[in-house]
Amino acid sequence: MINLRIDTRASDVAVSPSENGQSDVILMTRNLNFWYGNTLVLENIDCDVRPREVTAIIGPSGCGKSTFLRCFNRMNELIPTARIAGSVVFRNRDIYDRAVDPVEVRRQVGMVFQKPNPFPKSIYDNVAYGPRVNGYKGDMDEAVETSLKRAALWDEVKDDLKKSGLALSGGQQQRLCIARALAVQPDVLLMDEPCSALDPIATTRIEDLIRELREQLTIIIVTHNMQQAARISDRTAFFTVAESGAGTLVEFNDTQQLFTTPSDERTEAYITGRFG
Amino acid sequence: MNNWRSAPRAQPTADAAAHQPDGFELASSRRDSLRRKLVERSVHVVLFLCAVISILTTTGIVITLLGETIQFFGEVPIVDFLTGTRWTPLFASKSFGVLPLVNGTIVVALVAIVVAVPIGLLTAIFLSEFAPARLRSVVKPILEVLAGIPTVVYGYFALQFVTPILRGIFPQTQIFNVASAGIVMGFMILPMMASISEDALRAVPRDLREGAFALGATRFEVVSRVVVPGALSGILAAVILSISRAIGETMIVAIAAGLQPQMGFDLLRSMETMTAYIVQVSLGDTPQGGIEFRTIFAVGTLLFVMTLVMNLLSDLLVRRYREAYE
Numbered sequence: 001m002i003n004l005r006i007d008t009r010a011s012d013v014a015v016s017p018s019e020n021g022q023s024d025v026i027l028m029t030r031n032l033n034f035w036y037g038n039t040l041v042l043e044n045i046d047c048d049v050r051p052r053e054v055t056a057i058i059g060p061s062g063c064g065k066s067t068f069l070r071c072f073n074r075m076n077e078l079i080p081t082a083r084i085a086g087s088v089v090f091r092n093r094d095i096y097d098r099a100v101d102p103v104e105v106r107r108q109v110g111m112v113f114q115k116p117n118p119f120p121k122s123i124y125d126n127v128a129y130g131p132r133v134n135g136y137k138g139d140m141d142e143a144v145e146t147s148l149k150r151a152a153l154w155d156e157v158k159d160d161l162k163k164s165g166l167a168l169s170g171g172q173q174q175r176l177c178i179a180r181a182l183a184v185q186p187d188v189l190l191m192d193e194p195c196s197a198l199d200p201i202a203t204t205r206i207e208d209l210i211r212e213l214r215e216q217l218t219i220i221i222v223t224h225n226m227q228q229a230a231r232i233s234d235r236t237a238f239f240t241v242a243e244s245g246a247g248t249l250v251e252f253n254d255t256q257q258l259f260t261t262p263s264d265e266r267t268e269a270y271i272t273g274r275f276g
Numbered sequence: 277m278n279n280w281r282s283a284p285r286a287q288p289t290a291d292a293a294a295h296q297p298d299g300f301e302l303a304s305s306r307r308d309s310l311r312r313k314l315v316e317r318s319v320h321v322v323l324f325l326c327a328v329i330s331i332l333t334t335t336g337i338v339i340t341l342l343g344e345t346i347q348f349f350g351e352v353p354i355v356d357f358l359t360g361t362r363w364t365p366l367f368a369s370k371s372f373g374v375l376p377l378v379n380g381t382i383v384v385a386l387v388a389i390v391v392a393v394p395i396g397l398l399t400a401i402f403l404s405e406f407a408p409a410r411l412r413s414v415v416k417p418i419l420e421v422l423a424g425i426p427t428v429v430y431g432y433f434a435l436q437f438v439t440p441i442l443r444g445i446f447p448q449t450q451i452f453n454v455a456s457a458g459i460v461m462g463f464m465i466l467p468m469m470a471s472i473s474e475d476a477l478r479a480v481p482r483d484l485r486e487g488a489f490a491l492g493a494t495r496f497e498v499v500s501r502v503v504v505p506g507a508l509s510g511i512l513a514a515v516i517l518s519i520s521r522a523i524g525e526t527m528i529v530a531i532a533a534g535l536q537p538q539m540g541f542d543l544l545r546s547m548e549t550m551t552a553y554i555v556q557v558s559l560g561d562t563p564q565g566g567i568e569f570r571t572i573f574a575v576g577t578l579l580f581v582m583t584l585v586m587n588l589l590s591d592l593l594v595r596r597y598r599e600a601y602e
Binding site: 073075078080103104106107110111113115117118119120121129130132133134177180181184 | 481486
């Protein structure tokens with residue numbers, strides 16, 4: 001069913017180490033091409049994501065932002081006709097290597113979705129799900145509490161952890177989903193338009209949370225909202241639809257620079273509201 | 277109702293008349309609107325009549341059942357009927373304890389459920405979560421063929437094929453026995469069990485599966501801890517509908533399980549179910565109007581109540597499961 005072919009290996013891609021000996025790139029794509037069936041959705045994407053930064057991905061609808069995001073935790077292979085070529089390197093290892101278990105990748109690269117999707121279980125069980133399937137042996141109560149605190153939800157729910165996750169408000173549900181993802185202790189958190197279903201106040205809370213989490217992990221966020229990208233991200237990648245119909249990375253730069261002095265006219269047209 | 281409808285319609289026609297003194301279009305549109313109203317009205321009436329037919333049928337069945345049943349209970353105390361363990365209404369020494377028939381019905385249904393529920397549920401999980409689209413497109417129609425086989429064929433399959441096998445393994449097996457009928461009935465119910473469960477599993481939103489996958493769950497962990505729990509009430513509804521189908525099934529048991537009302541749980545012996553008894557009396561030479569004849573209405577009413585309760589229960593569960601993840 002999973003029809004995922006890898007055409008190129010990452011072994012020939014060098015990763016430049018920074019002064020302190022650590023790699024200054026945590027995730028990297030090279031020549032990434034992606035198809036649904038015979039339709040090319042992403043074309044030759046080269047992109048480096050730095051650790052402990054918020055990287056925003058913006059662009060018009062249908063430019064493959066979400067598909068690109070899902071390449072980082074191999075979520076795309078749940079779609080039967082998906083096919084990928086090129087490499088996605090996480091900590092010097094190609095996550096599409098045959099020897100790599102996608103389950104292992106997803107334990108290190110967590111994800112929060114567009115629509116809050118808590119399981120129809122209690123708040124506690126929602127957060128405990130990840131640790132449980134990952135064979136966590138420690139104190140589960142503590143893990144749940146820590147994760148809920150990190151997601152800034154603990155104070156609101158600590159007295160009714162037995163309540164269904166679905167009984168919470170939309171914004172709380174999304175923070176529950178963030179807590180659930182954090183409970184697995186990922187290094188990277190992918191967020192696919194996490195605020196698009198939320199009201200402005202709930203959005204503000206999530207944005208505050210993203211700023212706090214930035215201290216501890218790497219965040220890649222797809223957003224429709226350019227102001228949001230400008231507010232919360234360190235670097236921004238602008239995608240658009242190329243003439244071939246495939247999504248392509250136009251410009252990737254420091255957020256401030258991208259929004260004030262874009263180097264590509266397509267970026268400028270998009271951020272000034274002339275299209276998209 | 278007609279008033280508020282005609283009022284706003286009058287407005288544009290008046291406007292049209294003012295702009296087009298010709299009047300031709302006005303006339304045709306009025307005729308059109310008349311025709312539309314007529315069609316609307318007649319569709320309404322036809323649909324209503326169709327709905328009434330099924331209501332009348334149900335009412336007719338209930339009245340027939342109840343009328344004869346009430347007469348029956350005029351002669352036999354209801355407590356004796358419901359608690360007696362000897363069922364011999366066709367013998368000289370009459371006894372009207374329905375429990376042996378209920379016993380037989382429940383035992384056969386249990387055997388069927390033990391066969392149908394695990395196999396059906398696993399089939400459903402396989403089809404909905406694991407099977408590649410191509411395999412699914414082969415297995416599903418085969419299941420549907422299984423559902424389309426007439427029950428009389430299943431009955432002879434039980435008698436001619438399954439019973440000899442059972443007798444090969446357990447020589448003490450009677451020609452007519454509960455095990456054979458129950459197992460084959462299980463296979464008859466299997467497609468329904470599998471199909472309803474599969475619908476329930478597929479109704480679990482993709483969001484939830486993705487959420488679980490994103491947390492590093494394996495496919496099995498996603499199925500066992502998110503999809504099946506999410507579909508649980510739908511699966512329960514499938515089980516209950518299967519039970520109610522098993523209770524009401526007639527042909528297989530009439531052919532393969534025998535006609536001896538007995539208490540007990542010995543699957544290799546013959547037992548009579550409620551449905552098989554009704555067939556026995558309906559087809560026999562029992563004169564109409566006698567107490568022997570009325571027994572089938574009493575048994576029928578009991579059967580009706582049992583399946584009704586089951587169906588109401590499943591309705592309740594289905595409604596709960598609809599709310600589960602919304």
